[in-house]
Ligand SMILES: [Zn+2]
């Protein structure tokens with residue numbers, strides 16, 4: 001012990017710690033948690049919310065302080081996300097005598113993160129089912145550990161007055177809980193009870209209120225085979241029984257949903273296991289507090305009326321209203337977004353009553369507004385974690401962490417699976433699922449959400465990024481806005497953005513080989529690309545490989561009339577096309593070069609092969625051919641010949657088509673040929689990557705683009721590449737389809753801005 005320490009007398013063992021925590025630490029029960037921990041450790045001091053998180057000043061013995069700092073993240077509330085924890089120790093003491101929560105009302109809390117919506121927690125579920133509890137069977141029960149967040153927030157700082165709970169003043173009982181640090185509802189902004197909170201009600205098909213227990217009425221209607229609109233967290237669903245194909249058909253017809261699969265809500269994971277295969281990791285994701293729709297393999301061939309492909313999307317109840325609706329009587333329900341064709345999911349009571357007339361036989365609604373639309377998230381489980389088709393409710397608006405700090409940029413995304421991305425510091429805030437911008441309501445939702453995110457996260461973009469495609473409405477928006485605000489616009493090639501998104505998703509910034517396979521995207525040469533092998537990074541790329549372009553007879557028509565692609569493939573391969581309807585017309589168009597743009601889209605190759613094999617010749621939605629081809633594939637290891645030539649190194653698929661048709665003519669099953677087709681693509685990809693590695697010395701491969709939603713390819717290709725010595729990057733936090741693209745645009749724009757500075 002040195003002299004100085006001794007001279008500090010009896011306080012020699014006490015120290016002062018300043019602890020700053022960044023992340024989701026507000027509105028998630030963090031301060032009460034700290035309060036408990038402080039008491040256990042016999043520490044004194046203060047805590048306050050700051051503009052970037054939470055700040056603690058504590059005094060006590062050094063060992064206790066250190067243990068406290070170590071334990072803090074370990075036992076933190078479920079919803080808290082600690083991004084960063086900084087501790088500084090000092091000898092100077094302030095002499096705290098107790099522990100206090102300081103008022104943070106005057107602070108501008110714009111630099112914090114906002115929690116996504118979270119499913120009902122176990123404590124609330126227990127109370128919900130307890131007849132002695134004052135919230136017994138109350139469909140809006142929540143606490144600091146659960147309930148709505150993102151979907152009810154209008155503005156920040158996050159408090160009740162700035163949410164759609166503002167119109168429900170707390171009763172004295174709720175207010176007491178709210179102010180009691182020992183209570184689970186301490187500072188739970190959406191806290192409410194039957195006396196003071198929202199109310200649920202039931203209306204018949206004509207929009208007339210029906211007296212009685214709204215939830216019972218809805219359940220009875222469902223049991224009787226009716227279609228009921230149910231208001232959830234981020235939007236309204238249409239629900240019906242899923243054991244009756246006739247009811248599902250009626251819903252499909254009324255909703256104009258043709259053949260797209262429906263999602264199913266199951267009472268619990270055991271129920272899901274009755275209709276699907278559920279692995280341990282799938283069960284974990286199903287039951288996680290984010291409650292995404294998980295795509296599970298169907299058992300046998302049941303539920304064809306729900307999903308025609310190999311998978312069915314299953315989710316578990318995530319609001320108290322869902323839990324009560326299922327009661328003890330229902331096991332599973334179709335739960336599909338209430339919308340018409342491709343318009344956004346409905347969120348508003350009046351809108352639902354007006355637009356669902358003749359579709360819904362009843363309406364289970366309530367008087368809490370949905371401030372922000374947020375569709376259900378949709379994912380597969382791959383390697384024990386989510387592999388997203390759609391990242392939305394339960395995940396958004398939690399940001400993607402980037403390797404280094406970024407300038408404030410808005411990336412405008414693509415068009416069909418539109419999303420946008422905004423950056424602040426080392427965070428990239430990716431929007432929720434928005435939909436197809438070609439639809440006017442969707443485009444309005446898109447611009448509205450951009451404004452909402454900019455306000456919530458206090459971001460004023462200094463540059464915008466968009467796609468090269470001049471016809472995308474997101475491009476048009478970016479052009480208009482950058483002109484008006486006189487800020488730079490960085491235009492990013494579609495597949496380059498995919499590659500960059502996958503890099504950012506994996507926090508990689510070194511050059512990679514990027515296999516980017518999707519439906520279509522405008523290339524730098526003005527043609528449509530989509531089965532690309534790129535070499536590049538955020539700064540640029542080279543098109544190393546691709547596939548032989550396919551003439552799209554009739555342009556955009558081919559995405560639905562996929563037999564046009566079949567004709568083009570067969571014709572180009574020098575094969576018989578006579579059996580295809582309108583063959584003579586297609587032949588003429590090809591000869592004249594009339595509206596036959598060339599495309600190297602992987603989606604088109606899938607469509608064409610699905611049509612040749614007779615699996616699907618007319619598609620009712622984009623990508624249907626690929627999905628059904630995957631579903632049809634048998635277990636088979638055969639491979640067709642792979643011909644690669646030229647620069648860029650193109651896969652000439654003609655030899656594959658010839659071999660495929662020859663086997664087909666000899667009676668080989670389409671299921672076998674479908675499997676061999678995918679195996680061939682995998683081998684083709686491996687050969688392209690090997691050639692790219694020889695040319696560049698790079699041995700990391702990033703997989704991105706919507707075609708990597710094919711689980712046959714996603715389970716086999718990474719393993720094949722790894723066997724050849726490659727490191728494989730795949731998407732983890734964002735979708736591989738166009739929804740994830742805005743993240744890549746943003747990273748490329750940031751790199752361009754950086755280069756400009758130098
Ligand atoms: Zn709760």
Ligand SMILES: [Zn+2]
Pocket residue numbers: 170171172173174175192193194195196197
């Ligand atoms: Zn109350």
